[in-house]
Each structure stands twice: as structure tokens, then as C-alpha cells.
Amino acid sequence: MSPTAAYQELVDHKNYRYRGCAPDPDEPWLAAGSTEQDGKTVRVPLSAWSAPDLDGGEPQDVRIAREAAAIDVCVGCAVMVACARYANTVDADWHVTEPQGVLGGERGLDRHKRLIARRHEVVAAAPDARFDTDQKRAIIKALALRWDARExxxxxxxxxxTANWQRSHLVRLLGLPKDATRMQLLEAAQARGLVQADWIRADDGTVPAVVTAMKAHPETVQGPRRTPGRRPGRAKFAAIEGQLDFDAELAALTAAPVAVVHSLPTAMPLEAAA
Incomplete structure (x- = not known):
């Protein structure tokens, strides 16, 4: 959601005018909301939601007490969720909309840490081109339609x-933990536009994204099977069609008598020439 849309949602909230950080009509320097300390109601000044503009800043203990009082009021506010959603939106340059002050029960430092975590998630996730293969598209669609590993x-x-390997690779490409569920994988894939929402058949939330205990049936595995740890035996002689007939002909040929050819002289005697 854009910062503008989130702010509009906040101010359009039916309880926005009754928010805890709004100025009290009778005492405008105090907030409309209050907090409890030692069983007594304590009024909170409007300045509790933002740091004062002082050279060198405020003392640490004063800051902690001020922020704690503001957060206590936020926790009981009817628009806290909408306020936090707006404060955590980012602009086109990936800067948090409200970097300072207490909004939605959170400090500016909390929003900054969350933004850093989101940046790392975006960097860790693979680009969409890595998903543009026939096998990746096929396994994502199959996961959306079925949750049984064989299906x-x-x-x-x-x-x-092959299906299990592709599922494991998808988890890594989407930046998900190894114990991610099938629905978490599909939600991440849907957020990146890799699967349509109307394809997804929801499960109970316990189906793992990668089925590690599932082994392949012998009929589904292509190629020869062998015992793990042992090299397959290999015949010393491979029979070739027609080779035995050729060997027999070769033996008969070598057994036949061989004609002896004498070399002719290179020059004739002079007497014979005369």
C-alpha cells in the first residue's frame, strides 16, 4: 500500500477523531488518551509522541519514560493498527514514511529495524527470471492444485x-526458511505473480513445502537402481550382434594354406637380354 493510500485509510477511520494522541478539547496540550500508573490515571502530554528539539537530545531515562507513556496510550487506541500500517509504508526510494516519533505503538527505531529486515528479504529473494523454467512453472501450478506429494x-x-528437489529449490529462491509450509510457499509465489489466486487449494496450514520423508516409488525413478555405496558390476565382455560369426570366419581364414610369392629380380642378365 502506498503512503498516500495508507494515510487516507487512517484519517477515514470511523474512530480517527477519538484517537488517543488527539488533543484534549479542554486541555489542548494534553492527549485525549491516558495511561494507568500505580492504579491512578495519568494524563500524557502531546509532546510524548515526538522527541523534543533540544541541543544534544534528551536524557535516556526521560526518553524511555516518554516513549513508554505514549505506547501505553497507543495500545488502547482504536486506530492503532491503521496508524502502524501508515507509519511503516515506504516511498519509492525505500525510505520509511514516518522515521521519527511514536506511531501505532511503535518507536521510529522499531520501524527502521523492520524496514532493514524487509530490505534483506528483497535482496535474498531470487529475481523472477530464475522462476521462468518449464519445471518451475509446472511444480508451482501443481503445488497450488494438490498437496499430496505424489499427486x-x-x-x-x-x-x-525431481519434484522434491524442485520444491526445495523454490523455497530457497523465495527466501523462505527450510521449515516453511506449502501455504507460505504459495503466498510468496502469489506475491511475486508466479501463481494465480484462483488456482490455490488451501490446506490446514500444516503441509510442509518440502516433503523430506517421501521416497520415490521404484516405478517412478528413471534409470537403473543400485545398492548405495556399491558400484554396479560391469561385464568384461560385451557381446555384439554378428561378432561370433565374424570370429568363426576369421579362424577359418587363418587356418587355410597361405601362398608363397617370390620376389622377381629387379634387373635381367645381359646375356638374356641379347
Whole structure:
């Protein structure tokens, strides 16, 4: 949501005029909301939501007490959620909209830390071009339609082993933790425009994104199977069609008598020439 849209949502809230940080009609220097300390109602000044403009800043203990009082009022405010949503929006340059002061029960430092975390998530996630393969598109669509591992592999048109590897790779590309669920994977894929919302069949939220315990059926694995840790045996002689007949002909040929050819002289005697 853009900062402008979030701010409009905040001010249009039905309880905005009754927010805790609004000025009291009778005492404008105090907030309309209040907090409780030692069983007594304590009025909070409007200055509690923003740091004073002082050379060198305010003492640490004063700042902590001021922010704590403002947050106590925010917690009981009816528009706290909308206020926090607006304060945490970012502009086109990835700067938080409200970097200072207490809004929505949060300090400016809290919003800054959340923004840094979001930046790391964006950097960690792979670009969309990494998802533009036939297998990636097939496994994402299959995951949206099915949650059983074998059905996912069947719909995607691949064996269990390949399907599990593709699912694990998707988790890494989307920047998700290893224990992410199927729905978390699909939500991340939908946010990046990789899957349509009307394709997704929701589960109960416990289906893992990667099924590590699932092994492939023998009929679904292509290629020869062998015992782990042992190299497959190899025949010393590979029979070739027609080779035995050729060997027999070669033996008969070598057994036949060989004609002896004598070399002719290179020059004839002079007497014979005369």
C-alpha cells in the first residue's frame, strides 16, 4: 500500500477523531488518551509522541519514560493498527514514511529495524527470471492444485525425486526458511505473480513445502537402481550382434594354406637380354 493510500485509510477511520494522541478539547496540550500508573490515571502530554528539539537530545531515562507513556496510550487506541500500517509504508526510494516519533505503538527505531529486515528479504529473494523454467512453472501450478506429494509430482509430470528437489529449490529462491509450509510457499509465489489466486487449494496450514520423508516409488525413478555405496558390476565382455560369426570366419581364414610369392629380380642378365 502506498503512503498516500495508507494515510487516507487512517484519517477515514470511523474512530480517527477519538484517537488517543488527539488533543484534549479542554486541555489542548494534553492527549485525549491516558495511561494507568500505580492504579491512578495519568494524563500524557502531546509532546510524548515526538522527541523534543533540544541541543544534544534528551536524557535516556526521560526518553524511555516518554516513549513508554505514549505506547501505553497507543495500545488502547482504536486506530492503532491503521496508524502502524501508515507509519511503516515506504516511498519509492525505500525510505520509511514516518522515521521519527511514536506511531501505532511503535518507536521510529522499531520501524527502521523492520524496514532493514524487509530490505534483506528483497535482496535474498531470487529475481523472477530464475522462476521462468518449464519445471518451475509446472511444480508451482501443481503445488497450488494438490498437496499430496505424489499427486503434486503426477500433475507436474515428473517423478517424486525431481519434484522434491524442485520444491526445495523454490523455497530457497523465495527466501523462505527450510521449515516453511506449502501455504507460505504459495503466498510468496502469489506475491511475486508466479501463481494465480484462483488456482490455490488451501490446506490446514500444516503441509510442509518440502516433503523430506517421501521416497520415490521404484516405478517412478528413471534409470537403473543400485545398492548405495556399491558400484554396479560391469561385464568384461560385451557381446555384439554378428561378432561370433565374424570370429568363426576369421579362424577359418587363418587356418587355410597361405601362398608363397617370390620376389622377381629387379634387373635381367645381359646375356638374356641379347
Amino acid at each position: 503434486v509430482a503426477q500433475v507436474a509430470g515428473m517423478d517424486i525425486r
